[in-house]
Amino acid sequence: MIKKIIIIPFVFLLIHFLYIACVCNCPDIKEKYYKVTDITVKSFADDNVVIDSGIVTTDTITLKYDFVRDCLVYHVNPFSAFVNTTLACSCGGCGEKGIKSKIKTFEITSDSVYNGIPANTSLNNIFKVKSWNYFNLYDNKTLDTVKTFINDRYGFELLSLFSIVKPLDAKGHRFTLKLVTEDNVIKTATTKQIFWH
Secondary structure (H helix, E strand, C coil): CHHHHHHHHHHHHHHHHHHHHHHCCCCCCCCCCEEEEEEEEEEECHHHCEECCEEECCCCEEEEEEEEEECCCCCCCCCCCCCCHHHCCCCCCCCCCCECCCEEEEEEEECCCECCECCCCCCCCCCEEEEECCEEEEEEECHHHHHHHHHCCCCCCEEEEEECCCCCCCCCECEEEEEEECCCCEEEEECCCEEEC
């Protein structure tokens, strides 16, 4: 019985020692940068009503984008079940250095004329950033501003754009967000056709 009382704390201390001595020596992360592999979009009218397609009666349209990012995950601790998390060491995460190739172009366009702006021409002055990731930006931030944030090592997964400028014509619009990186990788996401009533 006395041996068990001595052995159990010894094993507990040994596991913590191994954790701190071996596992806390963080291995190199194979990929410290991330890249965008895909973009998806959902359209919303006033009051967060999802727009699938068709005719909508709304003053504000919101486009919510999800960015699928790719990088290799960091080391998994084999002793994590046995160690108090307050003693855990801090290792760098996957993609912690930011986007691998900086964003060269970040642009939203429509496939139809939008209040005199030709089709497939930038609508960056019409659509403003409502939020990106979990930061709410209600002070008319532009896509160029967010591009600068992202290029300056901020990660991103979510982006929400809005417009209160309704198109004056009766044509439908498919909005495309296009991201071009410095190594000329292009990722796009396009909404279904939307008509204002």
